[in-house]
């Protein structure tokens with residue numbers, strides 16, 4: 505595994521997995537790692553995510569756009585590569601038309617879309633057997649809270665500290681919150697299916713939308729504590745009111761469907777959180 509550990513954690517690696525600490529934006533590092541030869545590549549390394557990219561656009565470009573091109577270029581030189589899985593984002597779905605016409609509302613969207621375009625190019629010329637997935641709001645064990653991390657883990661931390669949950673917007677916005685085990689099984693299913701290597705992009709989510717207000721209730725229920733919510737204005741780049749995955753293609757071409765309900769997933773995530781951060 506190649507990771508620079510900017511947002512990843514060594515503790516999340518299963519025993520026996522070798523970690524090469526290095527940067528996908530560095531051509532020499534990527535070439536040195538890929539020289540070992542692989543039959544499957546899962547390219548998930550990324551500068552995460554929208555707000556972070558607005559604050560650090562150059563770092564975002566280096567990891568997400570340049571890093572993806574370097575990985576694809578290195579993969580094109582491998583013999584026997586069966587699959588190259590590129591992890592893209594649901595942020596593009598819905599924002600894509602406006603992004604192409606007017607410019608994306610964050611550098612992260614632009615850099616992830618750049619990755620998708622290069623992935624298509626390398627597949628089209630027959631150099632790399634690319635599959636592309638877009639993840640919808642992944643959450644679950646293994647994610648540490650932090651300024652640029654996802655809402656679920658940051659809200660678990662807040663509830664357990666007894667602080668109110670800050671909602672940016674009016675809480676009626678919807679998202680499709682997807683448990684990490686489902687994202688993993690969907691990723692592998694798409695990567696290994698013979699039908700998925702083509703121009704299509706596979707959406708991985710639950711197919712269900714949940715309002716942010718409802719999420720706040722469910723997180724409090726899962727933590728067994730009520731802290732309430734406070735509303736603040738929406739972030740300038742966050743224009744999408746509703747978002748949910750369309751699972752038609754993932755079902756049809758990869759035979760995949762998600763299994764974990766939001767309630768179950770939140771209980772498991774809170775249990776993991778309590779075990780890892782017992783003092784909080």
Ligand SMILES: NC(=O)c1ccc[n+]([C@@H]2O[C@H](COP(=O)([O-])OP(=O)(O)OC[C@H]3O[C@@H](n4cnc5c(N)ncnc54)[C@H](O)[C@@H]3O)[C@@H](O)[C@H]2O)c1
Pocket residue numbers: 506507508509510511512513526527528529547548549550551552566567571591592593594595638639640641642643654
């Ligand atoms: N979590 C979500 O809701 C979500 C949604 C859509 C897409 N994605 C995509 O899924 C992938 C995984 O996301 P995640 O939520 O696990 O985030 P994450 O931050 O936990 O994982 C990204 C990993 O990439 C590593 N990394 C960052 N920059 C790197 C670089 N330049 N070189 C090498 N390693 C680098 C980080 O240390 C981290 O381990 C990313 O590509 C992300 O864009 C995630």
